[in-house]
Amino acid sequence: MTRTDQVIGGRYRVLAELGRGGMGVVWRAEDTFLGRQVAVKEVLSPSGDAARRAMREARSAARLSHPSVVKVFDVVEEDGRPWVVMEYVEARSLHEVIKQDGPLPPERAARVGRQLLSALDAAHRAGILHRDVKPGNVLLAKGDRAVLTDFGIALMEGDATLTRAGGLLGSPAYIAPERFLGERAVPASDLWALGATLYAATSGRPPFHRDDPAAVLGAVLNEEPPIPPQAQALRPVLEGLLRKDPRERMRAGVAEAVLVAILEDRPPRLPPVAHPQATGGGTETTTAIADGPVAGPIAGPVAGPVAATTALSVVPERDGELSWRLGGVLAYAGMALLLLGSLFVLLSSR
Known part of the structure; x- marks a missing residue:
């Protein structure tokens, strides 16, 4: 169990808990080598990919240099768990x-x-x-x-x-x-x-x-x-x-x-708002004109050939609504199967 004053990686002294969630606990710590405060995330997941997740976080954030992205400084291992060392933001x-x-x-x-x-x-x-x-x-x-x-x-x-x-x-x-x-x-x-x-x-x-x-x-x-x-x-x-x-x-x-x-x-x-429609020659995007001046496309790239046309009204979306509802039914069914599978495993282990 982590305690205050514990030193992580031979360098980072734990000072106080900042918050916790499903994947770990974030601590305020002191970098004793550089003499600055940092935030250290203790990854609590017992799964075997915990170290990979921590390394992924470090690699991902280390590639970014942006004032609205927390900087990641280091990743160390202590007590068999990875710890991610980050910029401390008082907030x-x-x-x-x-x-x-x-x-x-x-x-x-x-x-x-x-x-x-x-x-x-x-x-x-x-x-x-x-x-x-x-x-x-x-x-x-x-x-x-x-x-x-x-x-x-x-x-x-x-x-x-x-x-x-x-x-x-x-x-x-x-x-x-x-x-x-x-x-x-x-x-x-x-x-x-x-x-x-x-x-x-x-x-x-x-x-x-x-x-x-x-x-x-x-x-x-x-x-x-x-x-x-x-x-x-x-x-x-x-x-x-x-x-x-x-x-x-x-x-x-x-x-x-x-x-x-x-x-x-x-x-x-x-x-304008793009509404993709299936056509015989690929995907056609019909556009409804929005109120106010038009300032470029709103939708992301659409796979396949795209033919952009302009209409004065929104294209009916009954087929789209039906597909979303069907997706919802299938998702509910999937969750029910997961629950039944979990119950089966639980009963089998007894």
Whole structure:
């Protein structure tokens, strides 16, 4: 058991606990060699891939140099467990701020969101996905400096995917729909999680908050989140980032431009919304014109040939809705099978 004054790796003296979660405990520590304070994450997972996860975090974050990304300095092993040594940021998490002070005003949330968008854009350009963007992984320091932390389950291009046995890595209320349906995480998945984070920042809870995890899954796949009155100023960004289809999801650059417009108290330039349709010659994207000036595409790349046309109304999405509902039913069935399998293993072991 870790104790204060314990020295990790022959160099880092533990001073106090900063917080804990499912994967580990974060301690404030002193780097006795350089004479500075650092944050040290003790990885608690008993699984054999704990060391690989820690190394992945170090490799991922070490590739990034951005004011809104926590710096990783070192990884050491102590008591058979890996410890990740990071920049110490004197701050509260966004989760703590919401819990202690209440939801953020839209302008403050827009400032935080703009910084996080910039951090994610830098990560994505470096080939890194975070995969666990949520209020608990956002630090708010002095002057509302927003810092994204815990790249512990980040995915770098070329790395094998790491998952917990029997489930996804991440927090259900902040997991994008496509990941529930078994698809690989993509940059748009991080943006969906950011949209859910900004929703929680302005409303006090995530957009698909439910008491039961299965209900959360069903809501993520099949329901549209109501935008609360206090978050109306951020409606274009929230609705754009929380689109079910990652191909229709608002891009980082567009979202940042809209947040800048909100901060400058001027009408945002909303781009057209692409609705992919299957056609005999490939994929056709029909575009609905949004209110306000058009400022470029909102959707991510679509596989196959693309023919862009313009319509004055939104294309009906009955087939899309049916597929999402079918996905929800299949997801529920999968969870039921997992529970039955766990029960069988438990009874067999007796």
